[in-house]
Amino acid sequence: MTDELKVVTVTYSPGPHLDRFLASLAHATELPVTVIMADNGSTDGAPEDAVARYPNVTLLHTGGNLGYGTAVNRAVDAHVTDGELFIVANPDVQWGPGSIDELLAAAQRWPAAGAFGPLIRDPDGSVYPSARHQPSLIRGGMHAVVGPVWKSNPWTAAYRQERLTPSERPVGWLSGACLLLRRDAFVDVGGFDERYFMYMEDVDLGDRLERSGRQNIYVPSAEILHDKGHSTGRDPARNLAAHHRSTYTFLADRHSRWWQAPLRWTIRGALAARAGLVVRNSRRKQTKGRL
Known part of the structure; x- marks a missing residue:
């Protein structure tokens, strides 16, 4: 085990979440910790304030809003050395x-x-299904298409492993909200795929780790709290649309042969219809909230 642990977080005007992230970190491990903040263009001053208040924090300016995975890759390249274990976590984690x-x-x-993920609780204390199967064409496709209108459908339940008792076990992928990663495994598979601006980069990473012979291990004895509405709350309609674009990229990659073109067209059409539905609903709620 290393004598010092690197913790990478990506900031984009994180507000008071960042202070809670850093303050609670002292209770999470007995090891000395260095936090690398890969900042994607914050304007709220929170990253600079954190550097002034916490001596173990290093600020890395990425030069713009590069997306989550790209910012993590930059931080790992600059600050994490071969053979190390390191943490990647959102700044709204406690x-x-x-x-x-x-x-x-x-x-x-x-x-x-190659990757380890904790049990994640939502702010209301409920367990978020952060350890899932890989989204197969049927299971993942049906979850994506019917999930918004049929919450209790069997494909979503199977994909999210919602009916399983939390136990330490290999899974298809783990939420990128908090991961312990082996640098060698992370680098060997190319890190996060930088085509994903946001969403699905963790699903893709878990899939590539598994294909390389590494496991993704769910560790429910480790617990964190995640205020996952922090990033999506600023512009939920835009972010929902980005989620669907990323989903198409992931599924199209896994079904890329020429004879699968009709399947890709079907996936694209179904996801576009779903995106239109959820974006309209989101904007309607925003409009009502302003009245």
Whole structure:
């Protein structure tokens, strides 16, 4: 185990979330920690204030809003050395006591794994389904298309593994809100795919790690709280549209043969229809909220 742990977070005007992230980090591990903030163009002063208040924080300006995965890649290239374990986490995470140490202990138990993820709780205390199967064409496609109108459909339940008791186990992918990663495994698969500006980069990473022979391990003994509405709340309609574009990129990549072109057209059309529905609903709610 390393004597110092690098924690990478991507900031984009994170507001008070960042201070809670940094303050709670002291309870998450007994190791000394260096936090690398890859800043994508914050205008609220929160990253600069954090550097002034926390001596273990380093600020890396990415030069613009490059997207989540690209910013993480830049930080890893600049600050994480070969052979290290490191954390990637959103700045709106609050760390549970010993949560990082639990992830590090799991890394000792699963030497063939490349990624480890904690149990994630929503602000209301409920468990977020952060450890999932890979989205197969049927399971993932049906979840994407019918999920907004039929919440209890069996494809969504199977994909999200909602009916399983939390247990330490290999899964298809883990939420990028918080990951412990082996740098060697991360670099070997090319890091995050920078075509994904936001959303699905964690699904894609989990898939590529698994294809390379590394496991993605869910570690529910480690717990964090995630205020996941922080980033999507600024412009939910725009972000929902981005989610659907990323979903198409992921599925089209996995079904890229020439004879699968009709399938890709069908996926594109279904996702476009779903995106139109959820974006209209989001904008309608925003309009009502202003009245």
